[in-house]
Amino acid sequence: MIRAAAISLAAVGPAAAEVPAPIRAEMIPVAQCWNVGSLSPVAALTSVTVAFSLSRDGKVVTDSLKMTAWDGTSEAAALEAYEAARRAILRCSQDGFDLPAEQYDAWKHIEMTFDPRRMEVS
Amino acid sequence: MKKLTHLLAGLALALGITPAIAQDGPLRIEITEGVIEPLPFAIPVFIAENAAAQEYAAQLSQVVAADLAGTGLFRQISPDSFISTVSNFDAPVQYADWKAINAQALITGAVSVAEGGRVNVKFRLFDVFSEAPLGDGLQLGGTTTSWRRIAHKVADQVYSRITGEGGYFDSRVVFVHEEGPKNARQKRLAVMDYDGANVQYLTNSASIVLAPRFSPTGDRVIYTSYETGFPKIYVMDVGTVQRRILEDQPGTMTFAPRFAPDGQTVVFSLERGGNTDIYRYSPGGTTQALTNAPSIETAPSYSPDGTQIVFESDRSGTQQLYKMPANGGEPTRISFGEGRYGTPVWSPRGDLIAFTKQHQGRFHIGVMRTDGSEERLLTASFLDEGPTWSPNGRVIMFTRSGSGAGGESALYSVDISGRNLKRVPTPGAASDPAWSPLLP
Numbered sequence: 254m255i256r257a258a259a260i261s262l263a264a265v266g267p268a269a270a271e272v273p274a275p276i277r278a279e280m281i282p283v284a285q286c287w288n289v290g291s292l293s294p295v296a297a298l299t300s301v302t303v304a305f306s307l308s309r310d311g312k313v314v315t316d317s318l319k320m321t322a323w324d325g326t327s328e329a330a331a332l333e334a335y336e337a338a339r340r341a342i343l344r345c346s347q348d349g350f351d352l353p354a355e356q357y358d359a360w361k362h363i364e365m366t367f368d369p370r371r372m373e374v375s
Numbered sequence: 376m377k378k379l380t381h382l383l384a385g386l387a388l389a390l391g392i393t394p395a396i397a398q399d400g401p402l403r404i405e406i407t408e409g410v411i412e413p414l415p416f417a418i419p420v421f422i423a424e425n426a427a428a429q430e431y432a433a434q435l436s437q438v439v440a441a442d443l444a445g446t447g448l449f450r451q452i453s454p455d456s457f458i459s460t461v462s463n464f465d466a467p468v469q470y471a472d473w474k475a476i477n478a479q480a481l482i483t484g485a486v487s488v489a490e491g492g493r494v495n496v497k498f499r500l501f502d503v504f505s506e507a508p509l510g511d512g513l514q515l516g517g518t519t520t521s522w523r524r525i526a527h528k529v530a531d532q533v534y535s536r537i538t539g540e541g542g543y544f545d546s547r548v549v550f551v552h553e554e555g556p557k558n559a560r561q562k563r564l565a566v567m568d569y570d571g572a573n574v575q576y577l578t579n580s581a582s583i584v585l586a587p588r589f590s591p592t593g594d595r596v597i598y599t600s601y602e603t604g605f606p607k608i609y610v611m612d613v614g615t616v617q618r619r620i621l622e623d624q625p626g627t628m629t630f631a632p633r634f635a636p637d638g639q640t641v642v643f644s645l646e647r648g649g650n651t652d653i654y655r656y657s658p659g660g661t662t663q664a665l666t667n668a669p670s671i672e673t674a675p676s677y678s679p680d681g682t683q684i685v686f687e688s689d690r691s692g693t694q695q696l697y698k699m700p701a702n703g704g705e706p707t708r709i710s711f712g713e714g715r716y717g718t719p720v721w722s723p724r725g726d727l728i729a730f731t732k733q734h735q736g737r738f739h740i741g742v743m744r745t746d747g748s749e750e751r752l753l754t755a756s757f758l759d760e761g762p763t764w765s766p767n768g769r770v771i772m773f774t775r776s777g778s779g780a781g782g783e784s785a786l787y788s789v790d791i792s793g794r795n796l797k798r799v800p801t802p803g804a805a806s807d808p809a810w811s812p813l814l815p
Contacts, residue, residue: 284410293769333540340479341406362402
């Protein structure tokens with residue numbers, strides 16, 4: 254819905270330039286690097302939220318990575334799940350995410366929640 | 376590689392939509408899609424720090440690699456693709472070179488052999504994409520004859536640091552070695568490393584032996600032998616191979632023994648006058664019946680906290696699983712699926728019970744919650760039976776037998792996810808595996 258509204262605004266005139274395309278999740282692709290295969294059964298039932306910052310070239314500021322929340326049965330499992338999430342973010346951001354520089358304020362800080370409980374094998 | 380897809384299709388990719396300007400707080404994204412693939416790791420041949428270490432360095436790194444890759448959770452990257460070489464244990468890691476070949480974990484090590492035949496191994500584990508060590512470096516030592524154990528301990532450390540759960544490589548398996556045709560099969564007790572190496576025979580083939588089980592400390596084995604002509608329970612010290620009969624009540628048959636977590640109490644089946652019940656042998660030599668029913672009660676297994684016992688019984692008319700307090704008392708049936716259930720074994724984590732299931736002419740190894748819920752079948756074949764848990768509760772080993780007079784028995788293992796089914800190498804036919812705890 255938001256995306257449709259943006260396109261509509263773009264079509265009506267000069268004001269359209271002030272409404273840039275929204276940042277979409279697929280612009281920050283991490284799922285393809287999130288390997289849940291080595292998670293222990295208990296970690297596979299734990300969701301973790303990881304906060305991190307991006308530099309203007311779309312690369313992760315490594316020191317900024319931190320777990321801000323978790324939901325599961327134990328902190329040990331959360332730390333394990335966090336390590337897998339952290340690896341995913343770092344692997345997929347090696348070359349920097351391709352994000353619009355003019356909207357840096359919109360994506361310089363990310364909070365990403367990894368929830369393996371909501372997945373199924375296809 | 377299996378791709379995981381979101382239960383709520385379409386939502387995942389849309390969750391990142393957010394106003395681009397005048398945003399308060401961070402951009403929030405939810406990831407509910409991922410992949411299941413073995414984690415790629417690189418393990419350059421460990422550095423031999425002196426001439427005597429040369430022969431061990433390569434073998435140690437091979438065993439570590441085989442342990443990890445054998446879990447199905449890790450994939451070894453071919454050394455042919457390495458860009459960097461590691462010739463100095465303390466040299467800085469060239470992370471870019473390892474990233475370029477997609478190594479997510481890097482294991483480096485060095486080996487030295489001191490005078491007197493002591494092997495010292497030090498290793499480091501690196502998270503390549505984080506460009507940081509994963510835990511501290513560690514040094515392990517032992518005799519040259521125990522180099523495989525040192526390798527298993529290194530692999531256990533790596534496994535544990537990456538997965539967050541305990542390892543299982545430095546462990547042993549006791550089993551029944553079989554020779555000859557099915558109608559005249561000779562059986563011997565044997566122990567081996569979990570991966571089939573270092574087989575040692577504990578008994579000769581003069582009498583049939585069955586169902587060996589390790590004590591909680593791994594130094595003794597309890598088993599059933601027919602050397603008197605009737606099944607009787609024996610306890611053997613694995614180190615000295617000295618054995619003694621546990622319980623000898625004339626006119627009875629005793630079998631299916633298993634140690635309690637205290638390592639002294641034993642629970643077993645006793646047949647008297649055509650009826651089989653479960654009994655407990657306590658330190659001091661007292662024996663007490665825990666069940667008293669006209670049906671057959673057998674295959675008892677303690678919960679890891681020692682408070683409960685799961686067993687099989689045909690009291691309902693078909694073979695099913697029940698659990699009861701460790702001191703006896705009213706059993707509660709926990710299996711309700713179609714088919715017959717047997718040989719239950721409580722997992723070392725305490726959360727699952729593994730079992731054998733027979734249904735529509737096929738045998739399965741499965742797991743269920745301790746209340747019987749969430750039953751999952753992990754295998755299916757002509758005959759799969761007798762599960763045993765790895766020390767960390769992640770893998771199950773069992774016996775698979777072929778059909779017909781020549782059908783051999785072999786040991787197999789499977790991850791509790793149902794993946795990574797594979798045959799465990801043994802010198803011949805084998806059955807009745809029982810996994811030890813992690814070795815000290």
